[in-house]
Amino acid sequence: MEKLSIDQVVAKLIQGIENKTLANAEGKLPSERELLGLYPISRYTLRQALNQLSKMGWIYQMQGRGSYVRGQNNHSTLIDQGDLGSNEDLTRGEKNIQTVHYTKRIITYGEALFLPSQKQFGPEQTFIELKRYRTLDNKPYLIDHSYYIPEVVGDISDAMVRGSMFEALEKEKQLQVGFIDKFIQSDALTATQAEFFRLEEGMPTLTVRDDSYLRNGELLAFSKIYYDYRLATLYMHKKLVK
Template identity: 45%
Template structure:
């Protein structure tokens, strides 16, 4: 017997089936839960977790007492900000590839950091692991990640993790599983290293996402800025009313 799909694998398969028009009927409605459980060989709990995340990510919506429906398509090639997992995983669900071309890592103190979180006080002498990753989307320059990890929460980040999914690496370390992330979308002048990577002038307007990642203890794990190439970046978010 084939192993049961976990929630993330089920989400990926449902998205694939949505895009292939193999799941919903002519009105965009999903089959009933028992049929979906049989189709994917999953438990009701796993199915409901997957459907909730798909709704949060903007792929589906639920009509009370009627069922689950496919939402109209998002903007083409957009990335959902409300994904549960790392950016690499969200991109892979769309059949695309996000990979790191160049990565730099060093240990610095808080006083040497180029930016700090707005709402969390840090000791100026505290040590941070500074990471920069220059990332390609389908082999096109797409994103510069500039992150600081508190060494009091995570002692070491191996080099191989920089060229894979940092999120997956952190999830495998029980002490550093991320509980929630505060995000801020803003515009900033493009720094020189990002400008060179994107082949854009230094100081040009840049789309920036600020992330502050917290553990279940409420302690800050990391803070980062993600500089996107505005010419190809599309970020998608659902605003749910009821």
């Protein structure tokens, strides 16, 4: 048998759980020593994989007893902000998100409506401002208000704006996001925002402020997303014990 990487083991384990061929009737998985007999890997690799499943909420492990599968949440209807951190913000799953309207322009530092949490800029700094109005299954879903650092991202084409910005930046410019600081709040809608959601001014909206950094620690964008509060739910699985 060939060697397996951690990600391959994760995939195989998930497959076995979904097929219901791995766990017994009580949801108990084979012990780690038994699983080692199924795949040609070391215990370290296996445990890294099991750890990923734990952080994703697929299983939980109990010292002295074993590993058990959990029932699944409706991930398809939720925005997963959880530990796995697979890809981007909301283009997760098979969601049908489209950009119905957008504006793009260059602004200066003083015109930004908010600023990143950590980085300081000089007054002559410019940003590429992007406002996007996006729908989920043709219903108004979110307003994305982003500022990109031109020295880092270069030009942004119209084609990129339609879809997932981070996917486009990775494919076309080999820019890979390394980590993100997120700040989640509830706000009151402005009149303009409310009009898009067909709500009233002052009504609630769920907001997510993101500061996105490259793998080398350089800030490439900061944004604020306003969600229709009737449609958006952020989901997180939090593992407390080691």
